[in-house]
Amino acid sequence: QQQVRQSPQSLTVWEGETAILNCSYENSAFDYFPWYQQFPGEGPALLIAIRSVSDKKEDGGFTIFFNKREKNLSLHIKDSQPGDSATYFCAASHDSGYNKLTFGKGTVLLVSP
């Protein structure tokens, strides 16, 4: 059972556009949602995270919009640059979740110049 789903699998946008990456989850107990960014040949690294008490989190050009009722969230990358081309993973955890993250399958983002 896939508890964290991401869409689309891959996304291509033009430089300067806003890229929107989607994530949905099944477990209502999830309350912490980090997004990790992975460049080819590297391990993932934390990009931005949100807790379920908030509906929006911004950090630079990255914004998470969170909808608790619909059990989904999205990552908006404003003014996308070729350097943002990477794989983005949505993850989730809950307080009694044995201190582990459940990752989605990832979205591969390509920003074309």
Next chain:
Amino acid sequence: EAAVTQSPRNKVTVTGGNVTLSCRQTNSHNYMYWYRQDTGHGLRLIHYSYGAGNLQIGDVPDGYKATRTTQEDFFLLLELASPSQTSLYFCASSDRGRDTQYFGPGTRLLVL
């Protein structure tokens, strides 16, 4: 920033072979994790640990053993490797269970 190193970076073995993947973190984090990454599956948790001598079962543990010998060192053992275990393996560490996880550079394993 946390430093997580993995060795070897690449490994080739044959079916039935014995493989040990090593991970070391130098920031005294309590939690360490082993993941595998496969196209179409994303990151899947194999085993994790919250301290020396502790081991917790992850989501895809079959065919894998792990051991946390010290605060710094976490090993993943494949005692009878199979082609289905061909994958990219990542180790990660975090201070507390729900804190930021810091990933190593990965080990690419090929089982022939």
